[in-house]
Amino acid sequence: DVKVTQSSRYLVKRTGEKVFLECVQDMDHENMFWYRQDPGLGLRLIYFSYDVKMKEKGDIPEGYSVSREKKERFSLILESASTNQTSMYLCASNDGRGALNEQFFGPGTRLTVL
Amino acid sequence: SQQGEEDPQALSIQEGENATMNCSYKTSINNLQWYRQNSGRGLVHLILIRSNEREKHSGRLRVTLDTSKKSSSLLITASRAADTASYFCATVKAAGNKLTFGGGTRVLVKP
Numbered sequence: 001d002v003k004v005t006q007s008s009r010y011l012v013k014r015t016g017e018k019v020f021l022e023c024v025q026d027m028d029h030e031n032m033f034w035y036r037q038d039p040g041l042g043l044r045l046i047y048f049s050y051d052v053k054m055k056e057k058g059d060i061p062e063g064y065s066v067s068r069e070k071k072e073r074f075s076l077i078l079e080s081a082s083t084n085q086t087s088m089y090l091c092a093s094n095d096g097r098g099a100l101n102e103q104f105f106g107p108g109t110r111l112t113v114l
Numbered sequence: 115s116q117q118g119e120e121d122p123q124a125l126s127i128q129e130g131e132n133a134t135m136n137c138s139y140k141t142s143i144n145n146l147q148w149y150r151q152n153s154g155r156g157l158v159h160l161i162l163i164r165s166n167e168r169e170k171h172s173g174r175l176r177v178t179l180d181t182s183k184k185s186s187s188l189l190i191t192a193s194r195a196a197d198t199a200s201y202f203c204a205t206v207k208a209a210g211n212k213l214t215f216g217g218g219t220r221v222l223v224k225p
Contacts, residue, residue, distance in 0.1 A: 042217045090157065
């Protein structure tokens with residue numbers, strides 16, 4: 001069974017704090033993705049990575065950065081958290097060519113920025 | 115703007131009834147995928163249908179794709195209370211490398 005885990009289910013941070021969201025997958029997938037989910041907007045892609053130390057911007061990268069030092073781990077970083085980054089964050093992974101194949105999602109991290 | 119948009123936004127049915135939801139998209143696609151999300155959880159992949167396919171089945175799920183109308187439908191037959199969830203369509207553009215999600219359909223199956 002593919003397993004994608006995220007470091008926290010719920011997180012509360014203050015404006016201006018640096019926030020790290022961690023994602024780990026155990027299926028040796030090449031590709032990993034970070035999305036945020038907001039009511040009525042569906043999921044929006046923040047960043048993705050097709051290989052170690054490789055990253056590409058998604059649709060809404062502003063205010064975020066990522067790190068992929070190891071194949072199984074993909075971290076999302078909020079350099080200086082703001083209230084408009086309060087959201088559900090979902091990590092996903094898959095193998096094969098980019099986004100063409102089904103993606104496996106983690107349980108999500110609900111982040112609140114006060 | 116979103117590539118895929120679901121209709122209706124919400125659906126309430128009795129257990130045993132069928133549930134149908136639709137997805138429209140704007141540009142040519144490589145494939146279209148349907149996902150389910152139980153409340154507050156991650157998404158689970160249901161079905162992937164490629165642009166050269168017209169229909170796919172998986173258990174009680176049936177997906178159709180009409181590329182001329184740029185639309186897809188997801189049918190859940192003989193619904194169960196456990197089918198209560200949000201359902202999302204997502205597309206990969208013909209020359210794209212990203213999965214783009216619609217806003218989802220919330221389905222409530224009443225026992």
